[in-house]
Amino acid sequence: MLVTGGTGGLGGAVTAAFIEAGWRTVVPVRKKTSAESRSGAVGRGPGSNRDPKATPAEGDAVYVSADLTDPASVDAAVAVAAGEPAAPLRAVVNLVGGYAASGLVHETPIEDFERMLSLNLRPTYLVTHAALPHLLAAGGAVVCVSSRAAVAPFAGAAGYVTAKAAVVAFANAVAVEYRQRGVRCNTVLPSVIDTPANREAQPDADHSRWVAPADIAKVIHFLCGDESAPTTGATIPVYGRA
Known part of the structure; x- marks a missing residue:
C-alpha cells in the first residue's frame, strides 16, 4: 500500500497501523527520514532485509523520495509501491495537505487561494491517477482525508475550505467511476x-475533545480492508468529541 504524508502527525499513526497489520507500506517523503538514517538502508526503514512476506516489524516501512506535486515523481513512487509481486498495491491513503488562513475572501490573494488547492488537491489527484491502473488489476481501495471544514466551513480560510471540499468531490467521482471495477474510494473528515503541532498552536484548547491520530488510523485501516468491501463513496466524520 501507499501512504502519502505518512511521516506526519496523523500519517505516523496510519503508517504504524498498517505495518502492525502486516501490510507492505510505502511512504513517499521529500527527503531522507530519521528512520532511514537509523537503518543505514537506502529507501527502507528498519527491517529492510526481512522476508517481504513476513509481518513487518515496527518502523518497517519503505521510504521513497518524491515530490507529490510532480507527475513523473508520483509515477516513480507508485511504481515502488506496486513493484513487489508478493504484495501488490491494494490501497492508497491520501493524507498530504496543509492549512493556511488568509482572511476573508476579499482579503485573500489568488496566489494564497491557489496554493491551498495545489497543496491539498493536486497530490491527491496525481497519486490516485497513477495508482488506479494497479488497483484495477489487483482490486482495492482509496481513502482520502479531507476535513470537517468541507461540510462545516468557518470564516477566514476560503482556500482551505474550498480545497477540502474539492477532495470530497474528487473522491466521490472516483467512487462512482470505479465501483463496478473493483476499486472503492471513501473519505474521512477529521475535526x-x-x-503536538496542534497542541502548540492551541495550548488553551480542551485537548480531550480532539480526535487522536490512532483512532483515525483505525477507521482508515478498516476502509482499506475487506471488511469494508460494500462501502464506497462514503464521507465519514471522525470528530472525536470536538
Missing part, C-alpha cells in the same frame, strides 16, 4: 487532530 482538530490531537497532534
Whole structure:
C-alpha cells in the first residue's frame, strides 16, 4: 500500500497501523527520514532485509523520495509501491495537505487561494491517477482525508475550505467511476487532530475533545480492508468529541 504524508502527525499513526497489520507500506517523503538514517538502508526503514512476506516489524516501512506535486515523481513512487509481486498495491491513503488562513475572501490573494488547492488537491489527484491502473488489476481501495471544514466551513480560510471540499468531490467521482471495477474510494473528515503541532498552536484548547491520530488510523485501516468491501463513496466524520 501507499501512504502519502505518512511521516506526519496523523500519517505516523496510519503508517504504524498498517505495518502492525502486516501490510507492505510505502511512504513517499521529500527527503531522507530519521528512520532511514537509523537503518543505514537506502529507501527502507528498519527491517529492510526481512522476508517481504513476513509481518513487518515496527518502523518497517519503505521510504521513497518524491515530490507529490510532480507527475513523473508520483509515477516513480507508485511504481515502488506496486513493484513487489508478493504484495501488490491494494490501497492508497491520501493524507498530504496543509492549512493556511488568509482572511476573508476579499482579503485573500489568488496566489494564497491557489496554493491551498495545489497543496491539498493536486497530490491527491496525481497519486490516485497513477495508482488506479494497479488497483484495477489487483482490486482495492482509496481513502482520502479531507476535513470537517468541507461540510462545516468557518470564516477566514476560503482556500482551505474550498480545497477540502474539492477532495470530497474528487473522491466521490472516483467512487462512482470505479465501483463496478473493483476499486472503492471513501473519505474521512477529521475535526482538530490531537497532534503536538496542534497542541502548540492551541495550548488553551480542551485537548480531550480532539480526535487522536490512532483512532483515525483505525477507521482508515478498516476502509482499506475487506471488511469494508460494500462501502464506497462514503464521507465519514471522525470528530472525536470536538
